[in-house]
Amino acid sequence: MIRDMFAVRLDGQFVKRFIFLNWVLSGLLFVFFLACFDVKAAIGVAVGAIIANLNCIGLDRDCKRIVRWRNIFVYYAGLAVRLGLVALAVTAAFLIFPGYISPVGLFVGLSVAVINFYILVVVMVINRVRLKEAV
Structure with a gap:
């Protein structure tokens, strides 16, 4: 479960859960950019997130x-x-669709995995500290 992942109990399904959370974060960022910014920024987030997740x-x-x-090769x-x-x-995205994609949205979309990784690390550290305090 994802709860095990946040509790620093890693198993063979860790990568699948991480990629699933990447897609969830991508969707949340898309909706956030669609609500708070223009459509160009949201499309940039979507394109960048697809590239990052692949x-x-x-x-x-x-x-x-x-x-x-x-x-290693x-x-x-x-x-x-x-x-x-x-x-x-x-x-290609900038050449084919020059007026439809925001560079800022694309940068945020490409950073989805990095953002997700930092969120995961912070949650793991918080859970690790709570575990030490309980013992």
């Missing part, structure tokens, strides 16, 4: 390949391909 899925697959093939090859695709997607 990058997280690719990172998970690369890490599994490292374990299976026992070769697989990770760097996958990382290079994903970074190239991210650069291509961002450039």
Whole structure:
């Protein structure tokens, strides 16, 4: 469960839960930007979040390949391909839809995984401190 994740009990489902929470945070940020800013910013968040979440899925697959093939080259090859695709997607988004995507929204969308990671770390630290105080 996600409660186990926040309580620092990590298992094999951690990455799947993290990616699920990335999608949830993406949706919340999209709705927030749609309500508080203009549609261009919300579309930027959506495009950036899709790119970031697909990058997280690719990172998970690369890490599994490292374990299976026992070769770090697989990770760097996958990382290079994903970074190239991210650069291509961002450039194409600005070239094809120049007036429809906000750069600020795109930056926030691309930062979804980082924001989620920091939220997760803060919650884990708070739970760890509570656990130590209880003992």
